[in-house]
Amino acid sequence: MDVVNSILQNDIQKKNTHKSTVVNKDTEIETDLGTLLALDYNALNLKALKYKASSIIFILKSQPEEYLRSLTRDNVQILINKIWELPVERVDEVIVAKLPKQEFILPRARQIPKARPLTKWQQFAKEKGIKRKNKPKVKWDEELQKWIPTFGYKRNKAIKQKKWLIEINNKSKAAENPIADAKAAKEERKSKNELQRLRNIAKAKNIKIPKVGLPTKEHFADSQQLSQAMTIARASTASLGKFQNRLPKEKDAKGIAKQVPGMKRKAEEVPRNLQEEKKRNTNLADNVLKSNTKILREDFSVPK
Amino acid sequence: MKRLTEEKTKLVLEKLTNIGTNVKLLLDRPDGVYCFRERKGxxxxxxxxxxxxxxxxxxxxLASIGTCFGKFTKSGKFRLHITALYHLAPYAQHKIWVKPSAEQQFIYGHHISKSGLSxxxxxxxxxxxxxxFSTNNIPLGFGVTAKSTMDCKYADPMATICFHQADVGEYIRSEDSLI
Incomplete structure (x- = not known):
């Protein structure tokens, strides 16, 4: 009987060319069935991975290829073994296993996107705690006796139906065209919005833009600079500021007569006699000695 | 003959005070009133x-009066003439004495090198x-130091110590333009 059994087993082994489903590993393979992932921490056989001179000719059947293929088969086998351990059911002659939830956390491929910088209004609203109210999409209009959309399609038409005539209450405004006014006002609002949009983009991308509005301290460090700028600006018209109005008590800045056309320079005081000239010269010499801006002098004391 | 304007007087005085702070005494003299006058620059x-x-x-x-101290260049700077040496030399705060061997070099209009420095x-x-100055204390001209006293010690012999500005040789070399 033993002989018969051994022969039968041999026969089975011959028929069964497939490898066994049992795989032995030095260290257990980590698997995550949710993502169908297997992680093999075993050391690679580096010798087997090296190409040999003789094996280069038959690349397909070379040793490293064979080794990698067998390694992969083993690992996949383990994964499939684990799947077979799950509860299995048969749906339309197909065996189906339900995979559990994924445990392995895949690292993110891309950078986490940065939060979009807030616009000026969003910033303000955040500070003040203003929350956006969701407006209804349509509103009931008593006059037209129908639903009017708050924006978009068919809105404009409804408004035109509603405002086909505009009353003028004020007689003084009779000459003006209210429809054109409204149109202009709308254009104004549109361009203001556009300006704000662009300003928000510039702010987000850190681009410097020229300032508008009244000059601030950034423009002028002190009042003298401001008055100089004002004097020059007044003279910068085609008629050299002849028709520019002055503020009450406004005076021209001093010491810029050279730059400003049409501004009269104060004539230098001419000394009347030699004594006076001498006095002026000594004063000037004192000033020169005091100011060490132009001359390099380490060891100088002002003689007094 | 014009009075110097305030701006121009300042330029002149700045140049003079660069030589010595006591130059103020030139204006305030006991022997009478002295002043600056300008003609043709x-x-x-x-x-x-x-x-x-x-x-x-x-x-x-009128060709010239008093002492010519210098001239205004076309670019508006003031340049000292050698003729001012007589008045300025006594007030000099910083002086350089030149070796007799280097005297002639300087008087011919060259800069003073370390080797010529006494x-x-x-x-x-x-x-x-x-x-x-020459070694026997005769004033020779004006200059501007290229190196400070400390740096002079470590300068090599051919290095320029003082830039030439005016020298007594100009009395002969540029006789007609001095006045």
């Missing part, structure tokens, strides 16, 4: 007496206006 240092005498002469015919005033800063 040249600046003259004149005493009151000579000025009154010169007023008699037709200004077109003595230099202590604590002279760089780019300071100086008066050049």
């Amino acid at each position: 040249r600046v003259y240092y004149v005493s009151e007496k000579i000025l009154s005498l010169a007023s008699v002469v037709n200004p077109d015919k 003595r230099i005033t202590e604590n002279t800063p760089q780019y300071q206006g100086v008066v050049i």
